[in-house]
Amino acid sequence: MNRRTLLGATAATAILAATGAFAAAHGPLKVGFIYVGPVGDGGWTYEHDQARQKLLAHFGDKIETVYQESVPEGADAERVMTQMALSGVKLIFTTSFGYMDPTINVAAKFPDVKFEHATGYKTADNVAVYSARFYEGRAIQGHIAGRMTKTNKIGYIASFPIPEVIRGINSAFIHAKKANPDVQFNVIWAYTWFDPAKEADAAKALIEQGADVILQHTDSTAPQAAAQAAGNVITFGQASDMGEYAPSPRVSSIIDNWAPYYIARTQAVIDGTWQSANTWDGIGAGMVGIGEITDAVHEDVKAEALALKDSIASGAYHPFTGPLNKQDGSAWLAEGEVADDGTLAGMDFYVEGVTGTIPN
Amino acid sequence: MNLGAIDPVLLIASLMVAATPIILAALGELVVEKSGVLNLGVEGMMITGAICGFAVAVETGSPVLGFVLAAMGGAALALIFALLTQYLLSNQVATGLALTLFGLGISAMIGQAYRGVKPPATAKLNLGPLGDIPVLGRMVFSHDWVVYFALVLVAGVWAFLKYTRGGLILRAVGENHDAAHALGYKVVRIRLAAIAFGGACAGMGGAYVSLVRVPQWTDGMTAGAGWIALAIVVFASWRAGRVLLGAYLFGGISVLQLNLQAAGVPVPVEILSMSPFVVTIIVLVFISARQKGAAVAPAALGRIFHASS
Numbered sequence: 001m002n003r004r005t006l007l008g009a010t011a012a013t014a015i016l017a018a019t020g021a022f023a024a025a026h027g028p029l030k031v032g033f034i035y036v037g038p039v040g041d042g043g044w045t046y047e048h049d050q051a052r053q054k055l056l057a058h059f060g061d062k063i064e065t066v067y068q069e070s071v072p073e074g075a076d077a078e079r080v081m082t083q084m085a086l087s088g089v090k091l092i093f094t095t096s097f098g099y100m101d102p103t104i105n106v107a108a109k110f111p112d113v114k115f116e117h118a119t120g121y122k123t124a125d126n127v128a129v130y131s132a133r134f135y136e137g138r139a140i141q142g143h144i145a146g147r148m149t150k151t152n153k154i155g156y157i158a159s160f161p162i163p164e165v166i167r168g169i170n171s172a173f174i175h176a177k178k179a180n181p182d183v184q185f186n187v188i189w190a191y192t193w194f195d196p197a198k199e200a201d202a203a204k205a206l207i208e209q210g211a212d213v214i215l216q217h218t219d220s221t222a223p224q225a226a227a228q229a230a231g232n233v234i235t236f237g238q239a240s241d242m243g244e245y246a247p248s249p250r251v252s253s254i255i256d257n258w259a260p261y262y263i264a265r266t267q268a269v270i271d272g273t274w275q276s277a278n279t280w281d282g283i284g285a286g287m288v289g290i291g292e293i294t295d296a297v298h299e300d301v302k303a304e305a306l307a308l309k310d311s312i313a314s315g316a317y318h319p320f321t322g323p324l325n326k327q328d329g330s331a332w333l334a335e336g337e338v339a340d341d342g343t344l345a346g347m348d349f350y351v352e353g354v355t356g357t358i359p360n
Numbered sequence: 361m362n363l364g365a366i367d368p369v370l371l372i373a374s375l376m377v378a379a380t381p382i383i384l385a386a387l388g389e390l391v392v393e394k395s396g397v398l399n400l401g402v403e404g405m406m407i408t409g410a411i412c413g414f415a416v417a418v419e420t421g422s423p424v425l426g427f428v429l430a431a432m433g434g435a436a437l438a439l440i441f442a443l444l445t446q447y448l449l450s451n452q453v454a455t456g457l458a459l460t461l462f463g464l465g466i467s468a469m470i471g472q473a474y475r476g477v478k479p480p481a482t483a484k485l486n487l488g489p490l491g492d493i494p495v496l497g498r499m500v501f502s503h504d505w506v507v508y509f510a511l512v513l514v515a516g517v518w519a520f521l522k523y524t525r526g527g528l529i530l531r532a533v534g535e536n537h538d539a540a541h542a543l544g545y546k547v548v549r550i551r552l553a554a555i556a557f558g559g560a561c562a563g564m565g566g567a568y569v570s571l572v573r574v575p576q577w578t579d580g581m582t583a584g585a586g587w588i589a590l591a592i593v594v595f596a597s598w599r600a601g602r603v604l605l606g607a608y609l610f611g612g613i614s615v616l617q618l619n620l621q622a623a624g625v626p627v628p629v630e631i632l633s634m635s636p637f638v639v640t641i642i643v644l645v646f647i648s649a650r651q652k653g654a655a656v657a658p659a660a661l662g663r664i665f666h667a668s669s
Contacts (some may be wrong), residue, residue, distance in 0.1 A: 037579075037580070038579030038580045040475055040578060041578055041579060041580075042476065042578060069579075070464075107647065110546075175438055186622045186623075196581040196583065197378075197381075197574060197582075200573060200574045201378060201615055201620075202618045205374075205615065205622045208367060208370050208530055208619070209366065209623060210365060211622075221476070221578065222574045224573055246474035357626075359629035359630050360630070
């Protein structure tokens, strides 16, 4: 390359960069989404994508959205985020716990791109975290489960041993136990967020061992289908309503409602008022929805569940209210004491009465 | 802990079901690799078969027709691979990977309308008095026809490769395509047939996941079963009988570890979770290691053939 072509190339690059900057400043805001499963999983990722579509409907041509499905949690996630940031995306939602470190790493390289990480706890100047208090919904599920079970065995398909999942097990167990002191939880760790065949096998194993209520913290509807095939087993929709399995086996659900949050945060970027934050909303704020409780649930139980929902929504009742002991019998919360958010966010222990150990 | 809660009869019945998609896909890939072609697109062909079979079964109400169309769908996708690698001489590894991505994408597109739909049930085969045998009847003789079809196919592929002239020619093409060509065999045509067969098997395996094992349609629902099938072919050192063993081991331990977890056995969950992979690999490697010095992989595996070279 001689000097003239070098100069020419440099000038061309400069012009390109300038027009690029111009386009970035005046074009629509690009918002990116990273999904852990396919948008058609019928659960977790499906709801994030629904929220993305609502975001697009809300802002119209003021924004553009891009998304990448089924991104593995790990090094691949970093590549995908980097690619998005390089292509001019200014706000990136990374929607799974396992994207936590990749998000922090990539965010450090792109200080002018805003990142929003779901269900994590690490923040930075340009990384905010958000999550929903799903354990509030788990309390209601636990209550219905405890009242509905005839075998006193409740199966729980867990995904990964992270605080989010452990909180759900504890919350469901506490309220199932309150409703029915003889209740027992059998937990299977599937080590996946999404693998319909494995989720179906896990549900079958639990049902074959006598469970007649299946709770799931994985994303597909496969356990619902397994419960339906078995008959006499009830389930709850996870992340999404899973209403196609109503009125039975699916008797209620936890529905994630991310759209209001996504709209608010995107507006903040447009206005230039975006700041790193730690948002954790529940039933009261509308981030956690409780799907219709079907007629398969006895009226009394339904009324109790709805009363529980109202008291949680109004803040009158906290699902983790003492007296509560840890699994090893040591005291955790005294009579009337309420768990603080810090402990909940990092929860790594079972409450008293849950059998089995949490894998490391 | 409550080991008594695990019913061995139900356990073995579930493992036969869990292993069937892997047997079908691995068997197809075995034939493909025996002909000297490495098709890494098993996952893509499985998922395409899964949605083709699901859609057809839902529309016609006939699961059998679903399986037939799943086989055709898988074979059609495989023929794209065949066209690219056999006629246009593209790199087999890259083309196979692309096939997986393509299959995942196209299946999600076809599947848009089928989310949340329930497929017609695949009936259990009525084997008459066999099904009434205590224990064994429930364990082995109470399945749908695909489970037995897979077993028959294992025997068929084994016999074909070992005893027939066609099998010998297929293996010759896989070992040394230039020699086979010099003898007058149509290398490309034989490989085409093998690739189509592999695609059909993978498609049926995928349909088994969406029509029987889960049964519903969800994007990306095969979730890596195709990769397991690929690995089992290698660890089974390209033998049909060992493919069966490997698939049953893998399927069996996958189901067993979930049952052990549910029963609360005090073994760390991490160990239980990885046990299907570890045990299957160890057992198959151990068996393969006993045949000393035998180069088991087809010699022409993955190599591009052109009549001029």
